[in-house]
Amino acid sequence: MAKESGVLLQVDKMKTVFQTQSGYIEAVNGISFHIKKGETVAIVGESGSGKSVSAMSILRLLEKSGKVSSGRILFKDINLNELSDEEIRKVRGKEIAMIFQDPMSCLDPVYTIGDQIIEAIKIHEDLPKKEYYSRAVELLQLVGLPDAKARMSIYPHQLSGGQRQRVMIAIALACRPNLIIADEPTTALDVTVQAQIMELLKKLQTELGTAIILVTHDLGVVAEMADRVVVVYAGQVVEESNVIDLFNKPEHPYTEALLQSVPRIETNKNERLMAIKGSVPSLYDMPTGCRFHPRCPYASEICRQEEPPLMNLGENHYSKCWIKEKDIKKVMQNVNHNEQEDIEIIDSPHFGKHQNKKILEVHGLKKYFPITKGFFSRTVGYVRAVDGLSFDIHEGETLGLVGESGCGKSTSGRLITSLLKPTGGSVTFNGQDISRINRHALKKVRQRIQFVFQDPYSTLNPRMTVGDIIGEPLEVHRLVKGTEKYARIVELLETVGLTRNDIQKFPHQFSGGQRQRIGIARALATEPDLLICDEAVSALDVSVQAQILNLLRDLQQKLGLSYLFISHDLNVVKYISHRVCVMYLGEIVEIADSEVLFQNPLHPYSQALISAVPIPDPEGKSERIILEGEVPSPSNPPSGCKFHTRCLIATDTCQTQQPDLKEVSPGHKVACHNY
Incomplete structure (x- = not known):
């Protein structure tokens, strides 16, 4: 690609390698792109595709074993790769700065x-x-x-x-600086804080004329922030275009699949998400020909044998694919049709609107953590993490629980499983108050309620094989023995899309999505009635996220499971949930059917959350409600309505009187004085 006028940074055929015991391996293979003054360029792709390594290579922030082996990194016509360590330190921070995840x-x-x-x-x-x-x-x-x-x-x-x-x-x-490299700057943030950070970056860019390289896998953020997009896969650029053309007319099958993997607020809940089979290839075992061909549903013989060039399709749109545009569209339609025929997802037949019996009833649940001071640990106050929570879950239902970090979502999940002892209130499971039962009875209840955690790697024992990890709950609850145990483990692995060949492997030998499947298989071992999924897909790439969401829907349809789905990703919650509870500072402020809540949110907090969701459509801009200030401390919550300090329509009544959670229409409750 020829250098254009006004270019601030030009990366030309950059290769980055890492020294290993078996020699050098290539993490980045000939990546080229550029960025102009005041422009935002997004680099997108799955984990392991080379996004962050490419960004780190520009500033030579690689580990000692890594280096840029060839290519040019021209910043203001100076090749950064040729600078000494002392010279590159003068560039870092002053000319090019970095924002980390x-x-x-x-x-x-x-x-x-x-x-x-x-x-x-x-x-x-x-x-x-x-x-x-x-x-x-x-x-x-x-x-x-x-x-x-x-x-x-x-x-x-x-x-x-x-x-x-x-x-x-x-x-x-x-x-x-003239250029900021932002590596996943909003991934770990709530949608409200994410909206604030994006608005801030856009404002600063306008005022200071700073160029931004945005490294992310969040396509909603890309649609809102980027001028141009560089899609990378297995260390190579597979597509580059302006943001509107890329979202409206993706030319590479990988880009098309990424875009279709993302659940949107308008996504039909009765349709399966497009999931890319397999995972990014290992650096030690790169495929021949096109690197995407093992996962591409319509790869031809030429794709397996010859690597395609990065073709110029006109209007600064580039694609590294042998297939022409009209062929892509035709084949993608066939692929989607076949996916739908494979397993058609419909709302669980086990769940009819509030007709099934209640499997879980939570009433007035509270958890106060004492604040101590002094040598004798004198209690001087309490953190009101959960403050009077009430909701229920029916058989075969998915209840979404959403809210900002610190609102009490995860604490609620731990209270329900009695991993934490409640300060007040009750939790009734299948008609039994589990907040007041003895240890022996609680063990039986925990067999029926299982947890799926956010980070599978930190919850799977690295010294145990997959067979031992999944078999452990079978032994703890004395469900099967001997050959029956092995058969049950194989059955569980196959249920979540793995095979009997994985039994002797260790967690580090799997990808993030596969580890989450192992966590789900372990949770299913005791044949539970209720799964509590605490941010179960938030740390995953969009393609892997789609696989897990499809799996959860399949399991619900097959086994009649109920889910409490805790998440701050509202697109995901909308897609998978039948009903949604919105939490703020330990309390529920609104609860309604999923479709109703997202079409007609009544509480000002719910309205702000939904408006803050980044839309993966560069032309679909929506009016955003930016919440001012931070979430108040749960150790000293505001009087009256806890949200009044950030509410745009708060009245004097809101400051002094706490609103009740009232039903304003069938199944729709809201805690707001305006209703």
């Missing part, structure tokens, strides 16, 4: 926020002492952190996730 792991916990911002300025600029301080305060104000002067003297752990990300952006902007 997890701000807590990047901010030093023993230094104040102010010290860390000032340090970033001192490295590149020699200013009077007072000016360092005033510049740091100015930066905190620029990124929208309230009471900036007071925040200068606090530590990272005293800030929320959204505030820490703002501090990272302030550090990145410290020396007014």
